[in-house]
Amino acid sequence: MMAQGDLELDDPVEEHRALHATESRIAIAGHPLHAMLVAFPIALTMSVLGTDLLYWWTGDVFWARAAGWASFGAFLMGVLAGLTGTVELLMVRGIRNRSASWTHFILAVMLLSILGANWGIRIGNFEDAVLPLGLMMSLLAAGLTALTGWHGGKLVFDYQIGMKLVHPRSDADS
C-alpha cells in the first residue's frame, strides 16, 4: 500500500511489453556497431581541439595540417557512427519509442553539422582557418561531443537501449 504523499509515476513505455525489445540489430555477434564506432568521432573531435590549441600556442604549421586531417576523420567517422545509430533507431521498436533516443539523435545531428562545417572551412585553407573560427568551432564541437556521448551512455545505462536483456522485463514486473 502506498504511503500518503508517495508519488508513483507511470512510464508508458514500461507498461507495453512490445516496447521492451531494445536489443541492437546493427551488431556483430551481439556487439552494437554504433557503440564500437562512436569512439572514433569522440577521440578525433578532441584531437582537432588539441591540435588547434597547439597551433595557436606554437605557430607550427604541422599542427594546423594535423587539425585539418583530424577534422576530416571526425566528420567521416561521425557520419558512419550516425548512420549505424539511425538505422538502429528506425528499426528497433523499443528504441524508437523512447523520446530519449530522439533527444540523442537531435544532439548528434547538431554535432555532425558542426563537424562537417569545421572540416569544410579548412579545405584548401587549413592554416588560415584555425584562428579564430576553426578554434571556436572545435570548442563548440568538443562541448557537443561531451553532451552527445554522455546522453548516449544514458540511453544504455538508464533505459538499457541496445542491450540484450538476460531477464526481459515482463508486464508482471512493471
Ligand code: HEM
Ligand atoms: C546521428 C544519429 C545517432 C543516432 C540515431 C544514435 C543512436 C544511438 C542509440 C540507439 C544508442 C544506444 C546503443 C545502441 O543501440 O547501439 C546510442 C548510444 C550511444 N551513442 Fe549514439 N547515435 C547517433 C550519433 C552519435 C554520435 C555522433 C555520437 C558521438 C558522440 C554518439 C555517441 C553515443 C554513445 C557514446 C553511446 C553509448 C554507447 C555505449 O556505451 O554502449 N552517437 N546512440
